[in-house]
Amino acid sequence: MRLLAFSFFLTLAGVVPADAADSLRDQAKDLFQPIPASPPVLPGNPASAEKLKLGRMLYFEPRLSEAHNISCNSCHLVGLAGADGRPNSIGHNWQRGGRNAPTVFNAVFNTAQFWDGRAADLKEQAGGPIANPIEMGITKEHAVNQLKGIPGYLEAFKAAYPDAADPVTYGNIEGAIAVFEATLITPDAPFDRWLTGDDGALDEQQRQGLAVFIEKGCASCHNGINVGGGMYAPFGVVEKPGWEFLPPDDHGRLQVTKTVEDDYVFKVPTLRNIALTAPYFHSGHAWDLKQAVAIMGTAQLGEQLTPGEIDQVTAFLNSLTGRQPEIPFPVLPPSVASTPRPQP
C-alpha cells in the first residue's frame, strides 16, 4: 500500500507539465490542501471551552513529570514552532530521547503520531511522553494522583468532563491535551495563499522550487494538507544515507509492525514550518535545510539535485511557514500542603 502510493505519485509527477502558472497550480491542487483557518473536530473527543482550557493547562504543566520540571512544552515549545531545536530532547534525569522531537504544530493532520506512527492520534500520543521513563518519567497512576491532589484541577476536570463520575483519568488527561494540541495549527502560509489564488504570494524562485518538488518526486511522499505526515517510507528508498543521519540501531517502524519490510521505515514528516524546525530527520543531525534537501534527493529519489534546484526547493519550503500562534501561558492551579511532591 505504501509502495503503491509511492509509485502512483511518481508516475503522476512525471506526466504533468509544469511550465505554466495555472498548470502548476492545478498540479499543486491535486497534491496539496491548505491548512484550514479553524481547528478540526477530533472524532470521539468533542472540544469545549472548558476542555480546551484544561488541555492548555496540562500542556504547560511540569507537575506531570517526576521532578516537576518537564512539561509537553519543554520539548514541543509553542514559541519554537512546536519543536525544541535539539537533535534529541533532554528528559528526566538528563536522559536523551531516541529521536528528534517532531513538531506538534499541525500534527492533528498527520495520519498517525510519533516518527514510527505507533500512536493512532493526538490523544494516544499525548500520554506517551508523560509516562516514558526517559521523558517526563512519571507513572500513569502517579500522574492521575498528582492532579487529584491539586484542588484547582479537580474543578477543571469536572468542568471539562461534566458527565464523568470520576473525571480525573489518564484518558481524560490525554483527551484534553489532544483538544488543545488540535488548535496548534498554522494557516495562512504563503504557499496556502498562492494555492488558493493569490498569485503574488510565491515569488519566481519559490514557484520554480514547487515545480522541482513535484517533478523530481518529492511530492510523491510529501503531499496532502501537511505536505507529509500521510504515509510511511524507508529512509533511503534508493540509497541509504550515512550512519550520522540513519543510525543503525533505530529500526523505525519495524519495532511497531514487527515486519522486516518496515526496517528503517519512518513516517514521512510534515514540511509545514520546516524552515523553523531544524535540525532535521528522525536523527536530528542535519542542521541546514539545504543539506537536508540534498540528502533527500540522493537517498529517496536517486537524484543529485543541482545547487540551483536545492536553492529553489528550499525557497519553496520557506513558503510553508504559516502564521505562528501566540499561546497564553496558563495560570496553573496551586499545589496545597497535601499535593504529591516532586522527586527531590
Added chain:
Amino acid sequence: MRLLAFSFFLTLAGVVPADAADSLRDQAKDLFQPIPASPPVLPGNPASAEKLKLGRMLYFEPRLSEAHNISCNSCHLVGLAGADGRPNSIGHNWQRGGRNAPTVFNAVFNTAQFWDGRAADLKEQAGGPIANPIEMGITKEHAVNQLKGIPGYLEAFKAAYPDAADPVTYGNIEGAIAVFEATLITPDAPFDRWLTGDDGALDEQQRQGLAVFIEKGCASCHNGINVGGGMYAPFGVVEKPGWEFLPPDDHGRLQVTKTVEDDYVFKVPTLRNIALTAPYFHSGHAWDLKQAVAIMGTAQLGEQLTPGEIDQVTAFLNSLTGRQPEIPFPVLPPSVASTPRPQP
C-alpha cells in the same frame, strides 16, 4: 541598622491597639502599601514596547542555556506565581541549585535580589542564572554570540536599543529581561483592596490574622509594598530552626558581605502570593504554609503561636494572593544554519 528597625517595629506593634477596624487599617497603612496597577519605572533602564517585547522573548528563550533547554521561565514559571514549586531548581546537566527559587512576581519591589541580596536589582540579577554553570550553564560570551547568530534577535535588539552601535550585549540582555520582569506584578490582592478601603475584602479571620501578624511582630520584618523584601534578617533571631530548614553549609549573606555578623542572614522574602509558592524558606523544605508560620514564630519571634493564631495568620497570608498575569508565550525567532548549536 537592621536590628534597630527590628526593635522599632516590635515596639510599635506592642503599643498600638488593634481592636477596632479603622485602627487596624491605620496601623496597616503605616506598615504596608498596595501593589500599584502599573509597573514601576526602572532607574537608568527606561521601558519601551520594543524592549519589553525583547525582554519577554529572552525570558522564555531556552537558547540562552548551554543545551538549549532551560530558560528563565524554567525555574520562575509565569504560570506558577513566578516560582517552580521545587525545594531547589534543576539546572544544566540535572544539577541542583543551592536555594529555593524565589518568585519573580513583584521582585521589582524588593530592595535587592537573590536570597542573599548579592544583586542590586533585576538587571543585575537577570544575568546571574544564565552564566551560572549549575543553572543555564552558558558563558556570557556564548550567550551574546548565540543571540547574534539568530537574525530575528539582531533586529529585535536594534529595535529595543536604537541608539546602540552594537546592541547585542550581555548588559542589554539583562536590561531587556529586567524591563519584562518589572511587568510581572500582581495588584488587586484582597489585602490591597481592604487596605485601600474595601471593608469586605478581608473576612473576620483574615483581619484577626493581620492583627496577630502586627502584634506578634511578623510585620517588623515583613512590611512595605512586598510584605517583605525590604531588609535582611538572621534565620533564627531567637532560636535557630533545625538543619532541615537551616542547612549549616549555607551561610547566606555572610558570603556577600564577608562579615560574621551576617552569618545565616538572608533577605526577608516577600509574602506576596505566598499561598501559591510552596515550598518555603531558602532551603525549600517547608511544604505547608501553616508549618512555615509556626517555625517563623519560634525561630524569629520566640513565640509559640497557638493553632488558632496560626490559622488566622495563614488566612491573612492567603489574602496576599494578587491577580496573576497571563503572559503570552512569545513566538521566538528561528535559528538558521549558522546559528550556534546546543550542547548535544
